[in-house]
């Protein structure tokens with residue numbers, strides 16, 4: 001049984017949800033079996049795939065399983081800006097010989113995915129990109145599912161606590177992948193994680209999970225010392241044997257020619273931290289049309305992945321990426337535990 005303050009975990013390590021492939025049932029179960037808590041990434045998957053992944057994970061562990069869902073807000077994109085970006089990307093599409101995707105909004109099958117978690121009842125559900133209505137959080141409480149909302153600043157923490165989230169996942173600026181910022185148009189916060197955690201600690205008694213850029217046991221210890229009940233690690237698990245990270249992404253993480261990460265909107269319209277590559281440098285866009293830009297670039301990213309073209313691919317990585325180790329998830333979790 002998962003304690004609501006996460007004190008039942010043998011190791012205070014949460015395997016952060018990583019959409020796009022890395023968070024396989026094998027990885028999630030391995031993190032849980034190592035004494036932490038693994039999360040499946042529900043984003044971009046179909047509701048059926050999520051059901052199957054929850055069942056597959058349950059078959060590999062008797063321990064707790066988490067599921068993450070996207071809370072996609074309604075947006076009214078600047079159509080001219082979006083059209084200009086579409087034209088700018090045509091040269092990329094021609095290079096790969098593919099058609100650009102149709103820039104469109106969707107809610108990532110929100111209601112159908114809620115139905116999946118209602119039916120499958122994972123131990124914990126975390127939300128990113130926004131905060132669900134209080135009624136949804138309350139309903140999951142009643143089903144015995146521990147709820148968490150990812151927050152990137154004090155105002156979001158206040159909202160999530162006010163809506164009834166049971167745990168806050170505090171995401172610092174060094175995090176790999178998308179910033180969880182509620183408003184896609186807002187520039188993501190830059191307060192270092194320890195300072196952000198300290199601020200939010202003074203505002204609420206809720207258990208805080210914190211992550212972003214954590215690649216060492218020392219840093220994990222500092223974050224736990226600053227008041228987090230567990231650390232949230234994504235990038236540190238990208239090279240795990242059990243992770244579904246693509247071969248191109250794996251090789252880029254180990255490639256010394258990548259010397260830094262940067263935050264970009266070029267791939268999806270939402271700010272996300274990636275290894276800095278040619279695509280990011282060529283497309284310094286400001287459009288915050290999410291998920292329109294995600295759909296627009298999807299065929300480009302698929303073609304780049306198929307060709308191992310690491311200069312045209314989103315290579316989500318946090319600032320601690322150089323510390324990511326190859327090996328079993330159990331060894332990685334043990335190495336990160338203070």
Ligand SMILES: Cc1cc2nc3c(=O)[nH]c(=O)nc-3n(C[C@H](O)[C@H](O)[C@H](O)COP(=O)(O)O)c2cc1C
Nearest residue numbers: 016018019128175176177212213233234235316318
């Ligand atoms: C490849 C990748 C995919 C991610 N996908 C998701 C996701 O689907 N949902 C989510 O809440 N966060 C996602 N994140 C962010 C992580 O949950 C977490 O905040 C981040 O990995 C922590 O920082 P770190 O990567 O430096 O450890 C992703 C991160 C990475 C690296």
